[in-house]
Amino acid sequence: MTRSVKLLLAGAASAVVFIGCGENGPAPKKPLDTAMAMALGDSISAQAQQVLLKNVSAAMQAGGPEHAVAFCNTRAVPLTDSVAALFDVDVQRLSDRNRNPDNGIRLPQDRAAWERFAGDKSAFVQQDAEGTVWYYKPITVGMPTCLKCHGGAEDIAEGTRAALAEKYPRDRATGYQQGDLRGMWKIGLRPKP
Numbered sequence: 465m466t467r468s469v470k471l472l473l474a475g476a477a478s479a480v481v482f483i484g485c486g487e488n489g490p491a492p493k494k495p496l497d498t499a500m501a502m503a504l505g506d507s508i509s510a511q512a513q514q515v516l517l518k519n520v521s522a523a524m525q526a527g528g529p530e531h532a533v534a535f536c537n538t539r540a541v542p543l544t545d546s547v548a549a550l551f552d553v554d555v556q557r558l559s560d561r562n563r564n565p566d567n568g569i570r571l572p573q574d575r576a577a578w579e580r581f582a583g584d585k586s587a588f589v590q591q592d593a594e595g596t597v598w599y600y601k602p603i604t605v606g607m608p609t610c611l612k613c614h615g616g617a618e619d620i621a622e623g624t625r626a627a628l629a630e631k632y633p634r635d636r637a638t639g640y641q642q643g644d645l646r647g648m649w650k651i652g653l654r655p656k657p
């Protein structure tokens with residue numbers, strides 16, 4: 465991870481602490497500071513996206529999409545986790561047609577977010593009963609590169625298809641077009657007590 469990313473993340477981390485600032489004494493549930501949580505979610509998702517994109521592009525250049533599939537297979541989750549580890553946060557990418565079996569939409573809360581994005585594509589935050597603030601943001605197929613691994617049969621090279629079939633026998637993440645909703649960021653922010 466680059467230094468600037470680390471610095472930005474450190475900046476955002478202090479914002480987490482700031483969310484937690486309040487009166488002394490126990491306060492089980494902090495009120496939701498929507499603007500702060502949105503800014504933090506935007507920042508973390510943008511950083512995580514940038515780290516993933518940079519690494520996927522480098523892997524594509526080094527060995528083409530086939531190599532990059534292997535890279536995503538082993539590195540996508542550790543990379544998002546490494547971003548998450550800098551905060552007291554969960555960072556996930558979920559989809560209704562997921563490639564990684566762990567990235568499916570299961571919780572009612574996630575399903576509601578997904579349904580909301582079918583109509584309104586703007587990110588939002590909400591707070592649960594335990595006080596955790598959940599940030600959701602749609603991920604669209606924003607560039608032609610995505611189609612090399614998530615597009616239709618005509619977009620995905622033979623070797624890539626083979627690599628995907630081997631690593632993800634139950635892959636559901638193909639057949640997308642430019643601009644389609646591909647997934648969503650889900651980031652859990654826990655204000656410090």
Ligand code: HEC
Nearest residue numbers: 532533536537540557559562563564567609610613637647
């Ligand atoms: C080199 C192939 C490749 C490219 C290019 C690629 N992806 Fe993926 N994508 C993958 C793989 C492999 C996974 C599964 C990663 C894992 O196992 O966690 C994945 C997972 C995802 C997920 C998580 C949900 C799921 O299906 O598991 C999202 C969202 C996603 N990609 C969006 C994108 C977007 C948007 C782009 C373009 C900016 C893109 N991908 C480009 C290979 C690729």
